[in-house]
Amino acid sequence: MLGLIGLGLVGSALVERFRDKGLEIAGYDIDSEKIKAHEGDGFTPCKSPADVADKARRIVLSLPDSYVVNDVVTGARGVLSAASPGAIIVDTTTADPQMSTALAKRLESRSIRFLDATILGSSKQVRESDVLVMVGGTLPVFELCTDIFEAFSLRTFHMGPSGKGAEAKLIVNLVLGLNRLVLAEGLVLAQKTGVDIDVLLDVFKMGGAYSRVMDIKGEKMITGDFTTQAALDQHLKDVELILDLGARTETPLPVTGLHAQLLRTGVALGLAEQDNSAIVEVLRKMAGIK
Incomplete structure (x- = not known):
C-alpha cells in the first residue's frame, strides 16, 4: 500500500499513474470531493494524514507549499502522529529548501526517512510519464523508492542530500x-x-x-x-x-x-x-x- 496526500492537479495525475502500475493507494485530501473522485479499485479513502500513515509505510505528498507540508506532517492528526519508525515520506512539492532540510532533520530524530522529490513537468506530463524527478536525500532511501518514481517519470536524478532536490x-x-x-x-x-x-x-x-x-x-x-x-x-x-x-x-x-x-x-x-x-x-x- 502506497500513501498519497494531496489530490490536486498533480496528485490526481499521480493516482492514475500508480493505478496503471498496479500500486494500491491510501489517499487523502482536505477536500472530500477530491477523495470521492478517486474512489474505486485500488484506492482506499482516508480520513486524515494520520490515517494514511496507519495504512502505508511509504507516503507521497503532493501539496501547494512547504507550510502545508509541515502542517500535514507535524500537525494534529498529521503523518508524524501515526507513522512508525522506518516509514518514508516522499515530498513532491516545489518546496522551500531550508524548510525541507529542517523537516528531514526533525523526522530523522524519529527514525522516519524523508526525500524531497521535486517533479519537473505539468500534471498533463505526469499522466504521460513525461516528467523528470530530482531527489534530495540519502542514496539508500532513494533506492527504496525507485518503483514510485518509475511509475510516473521519464527519468529520476539523485541530486544529493536533503534539500538539494528542492534547490x-x-x-x-x-x-x-x-x-x-x-x-x-x-x-x-x-x-x-x-x-x-x-x-x-x-x-x-x-x-x-x-x-x-x-x-x-x-x-x-x-x-x-x-x-x-x-x-x-x-x-x-x-x-x-x-x-x-x-x-x-x-x-x-x-x-x-x-x-x-x-x-x-x-x-x-x-x-x-x-x-x-x-x-x-x-x-x-x-x-x-x-
Missing part, C-alpha cells in the same frame, strides 16, 4: 519560467508587427530559438486556451522562492525579479488560477492588444 527544482524553474516569458514576449511582438504567429511558432520550433516550452505552451498562448496544467500563481510562489534562494546565496537575479513583477501583475488581472502560459495576457495588455 535543483527552483533553479530549473527559473530557466523554464523565463523560457515561457520570452516566448510570450516574442509572440506579442509578432502580433503587433503583423507577423503570422502560427507560422512563426513553427519557425521557433525548427530553429536555434527552440525550447520544449514551445511544444507545451506555444499553442495555448496563441489560442488563449489557458486551461490549467500548472497555475500562474503557483509559479509566482516558485519565483519568490527562487528570489529568496538568490538572496540567501548573494546571487543577483535581475531578470527573475522582473519576471516576478509581471506575474504579480497577472494575479492582479485575475489570472492567478489560469495556466502559467497566461503570462502572455499580461504582455498583450501592456501592448494594448485586446
Whole structure:
C-alpha cells in the first residue's frame, strides 16, 4: 500500500499513474470531493494524514507549499502522529529548501526517512510519464523508492542530500519560467508587427530559438486556451522562492525579479488560477492588444 496526500492537479495525475502500475493507494485530501473522485479499485479513502500513515509505510505528498507540508506532517492528526519508525515520506512539492532540510532533520530524530522529490513537468506530463524527478536525500532511501518514481517519470536524478532536490527544482524553474516569458514576449511582438504567429511558432520550433516550452505552451498562448496544467500563481510562489534562494546565496537575479513583477501583475488581472502560459495576457495588455 502506497500513501498519497494531496489530490490536486498533480496528485490526481499521480493516482492514475500508480493505478496503471498496479500500486494500491491510501489517499487523502482536505477536500472530500477530491477523495470521492478517486474512489474505486485500488484506492482506499482516508480520513486524515494520520490515517494514511496507519495504512502505508511509504507516503507521497503532493501539496501547494512547504507550510502545508509541515502542517500535514507535524500537525494534529498529521503523518508524524501515526507513522512508525522506518516509514518514508516522499515530498513532491516545489518546496522551500531550508524548510525541507529542517523537516528531514526533525523526522530523522524519529527514525522516519524523508526525500524531497521535486517533479519537473505539468500534471498533463505526469499522466504521460513525461516528467523528470530530482531527489534530495540519502542514496539508500532513494533506492527504496525507485518503483514510485518509475511509475510516473521519464527519468529520476539523485541530486544529493536533503534539500538539494528542492534547490535543483527552483533553479530549473527559473530557466523554464523565463523560457515561457520570452516566448510570450516574442509572440506579442509578432502580433503587433503583423507577423503570422502560427507560422512563426513553427519557425521557433525548427530553429536555434527552440525550447520544449514551445511544444507545451506555444499553442495555448496563441489560442488563449489557458486551461490549467500548472497555475500562474503557483509559479509566482516558485519565483519568490527562487528570489529568496538568490538572496540567501548573494546571487543577483535581475531578470527573475522582473519576471516576478509581471506575474504579480497577472494575479492582479485575475489570472492567478489560469495556466502559467497566461503570462502572455499580461504582455498583450501592456501592448494594448485586446
